[in-house]
Amino acid sequence: MADENTSLGSLRSCAEVLNEYATKGELIVEVIGCRRLQENIEILTELLKSQENRTILPESVFQDASCLLEAVLQHLESSPPDGWSQGVLGTSTECFRFLRNSCVSCQANQLRVLNADLVPTTTAIVTLLAKQPELSNGSLEAADLVVQVSSSQMLALRCAVQLLGNLSSGNPSSQDVVWQAAYPDVFLSALGCPDPTAAGYCCMVLHVCLNDTTMQQLVLDTKGRLLVQTVLDLCERQPDLDWGLLLVTEKFLMSKFFLPNVYSTLPLETRIILLDIISAKIGESESSSPGEEEDQVLPVFVLEFLAAEFQENFQTILSVGENTENLEAVIIMKLLKVLCLGTGQQEKYMELIRMESLLASGVELLRLTTAAGKLGDNIFSQTQKMVPPDSPDDVHPVHGLKRDLIRLLGNMCFQNTSNQDKVRELEGIPLILDHCSIDDHNPYISQWAIFTIRNLCEGNHDNQAVIAGLENKGLADNIALNDFGIEVTEDDGKLVVKSADK
Template identity: 25%
Template sequence: MGDASLVELSIPQDVLQPLLSASNSSSLEETLENLIEASRTDVGRSGLASKNILPIVLQLSQNLPYPSGRHLLLSSLKLLRNLCAGEVANQDAFVEQNGVGVVSNILSSAGLLSDPDYGTIRMGLQVLANVSLAGEEHQRAIWRKFFPDEFVALARVRSQETCDPLCMVIYACCDGCPGLDAELCGDLGLPIVEEIVRTACVAGFREDWLKLILSKICLEGPHFPPLFLKLCHFGASSNGEDIEFRNDLFSSEHAFLLKIVSEILDERLNDITVPNEFTSCVFGIFKRSVGVTNSVLQCKSGLPTGSTAIDVLGYSLIILRDICAGKRSLGSSKEDDSMDAVDMLLSSGLVEMLLCLLGELEPPTIIRKGLKQGENQDSSSSYSLKPCPYRGFRRDIVAVIGNCAFGRKQVQDEIRQKNGILLLLQQCVTDEDNPFLREWGIWTVRNILEGSTENQHAVAELELQGSVEVPELTGLGLRVEVDPKTRRTKLVNIS
């Protein structure tokens, strides 16, 4: 007699017989296989609902011993999942018959093992996910049972198999029930998100539910700073400031969170206005990461590099680039007197800091190779210049400056006053260590020249003096000419 047959003998007859009759089968294993197959279609689910099968399957799930009856339990959960896939009668019956409690007990048993049963946990969460799509009543039933402790325990299961459906359940509940998203972002809820981030960092994720949760928390609400703080190795302020410079300042979870948030922002650039709390925190993180990476070896690769500190530097810079390219990057509307994210960054010294960082870097490869060792050149000066910490760092700095300069006269003026025009003109070159540097350089030069006669005059003077040769100006439709009357240089539009 096999294990399945022994388990079947322990099932009460008032549970077993209705299932055998409904599937016209002689064994429980065959019965579950037949019912699973029947429940794959709308017609099949509706037919089984009319026979009131779901309450019986719930009773079966309660009576199956675990882990000895794992195989049959997994089949029972799969049947429950199928039955609750869009069939309202089954979804209602699941909540009415305490299906949430039944699945909760199963998940607890599977998660308490020294080696967690990922398959059973995943299937149980898929059942809850299908039920959660039925509406607010079903979502609140799940939330009341699992929030916060059971959600935290499930989030600590370090498996991609379980992370995706858990995120689906949580997002569906928060998206469908007013007030639940506030609970998730509160003191009791953020530890759930923290553990989900830690799990996804080590195990990965395939579906977009995690991104939807992080978008709601980090970009649609002001909760990025406390979440980032929870991922710290040790105490730090919530805005990224007042942190001691240490090589272990940032964790791999920090780099992972910034990477995912940067992807979300890139995907939703045109429909998100980021909170100022988020912008301020990311800028603080960037400033601190600059200090940390001064003591970290250069990486030859692009992001991710494998170095936590450098990845934090790079992803925070990319986020700043996209914030400065956002839909409000031209400033607040007249109706809104509050300072937008870009204005806040500018008032905090972003452009000055980026110009300093750019000036500290050794020149692009093509310029380095073309430098002449003249008598006026200080041969020792190059030794104080730094290489890019990762492939693309120079390009990303130029991109942020270019986005800030778009349509902003105060940025155009600041760049000229900080002697940054020549430095930015030197970025209009191809560079093997910075893909698309030339394109971003041309974009930036265009933005610092457009509508600024002062900057145009400054560039014309530089070309006339032979300080810089910029064939890219022609590509912008511009040419340097000397006014025959005033003898002053000017940029002429030739396009």
């Protein structure tokens, strides 16, 4: 009981000091930046780490904090950034900190923050603090830009954005107020600030505030799509920024509205970033334990959309030539990688496996690139020359294309009679057998070809008969075939396919 009385007494004492300064006739810079005021707010911040103290916090402190932050806002608006008082910035930081702590798991205090009309003031201060310095000598790198902004400015910005996050957490009413006040311009300002930590906190606020309604608003609005692009670019620049990746994978991609409305509006470079994030996410689900699977798996509609994009645009890769910077070709390769990863997880993406049109597109692109490769020495041609490390071929956008196409077909034919038959009908079996040799443009293509032939033949006598009826051009590596449970032998000049003895 003594500890509770002590805490209550301390809270009241701090509240009295806060009120003393908040109710002064004129909140000039010297008053707002007073060290005594800051020290008392610091004590208040520390006390509010306790849930018990949060529940007994005097209501008056929220209105007093609102008065102080209004004065802070007036100072920031009336002075250029290089004229901002460090004392004022320090006081604003401590105000945001104690308000942030007061909202943790306490809807009563969240409501008090709303009633004190602190959200408009906070978002206005965020916009000012997030401004990048005026540069008269051209652009600077991000690291140089941070140096141009004072550490006290960035700290105040971080705490202000954290307040918006804690205010919104678990409270739909607060989320709506924050969204209305911050979308889209305040969010864009915070995401574009030179401090990656503050930008990450902004991603956290977005993560909390996004729901079906706000997501539709986001994807249908021009500035909303710009916000998405800014988040994706941030993920590329700051790959360790967890909240950015969580926002993309747990909010953006989980919405059926996202890809159909946003994907085609993104610059090619940003699409590549998004596809890399999707590939990484599917790779996580591939290695996840059973208890984690539900949280790790992307919805099948994501892969169905990307499969449709691949089918619609795959022929553009034929015009790539020797252009190693062809972004359209890079995107086709990224799409193909995603589809290879997805079709490798049948228990999660069976709807993708059943897409006969995707299977047909894979066979068709393999046919077209094989034919193109036979027209002369080009990036689609088979080659068995020793390629030195870092050669242009290794960095060419379509490096590994035919290997990945064969991998896609193999995945889709695994224990799937309908797809096995479809590949045969499309005359894809001889095409795949034609890639059982080493090709430096497609590392490990022979292994994937053998894997795919195994999947085509498993339990399918018609496909086995097709192989047995082919003209004998020599046997492939039987050791590799045996690893996949297949043995090919010659009998009276004909090829015989059978299960290998274990």
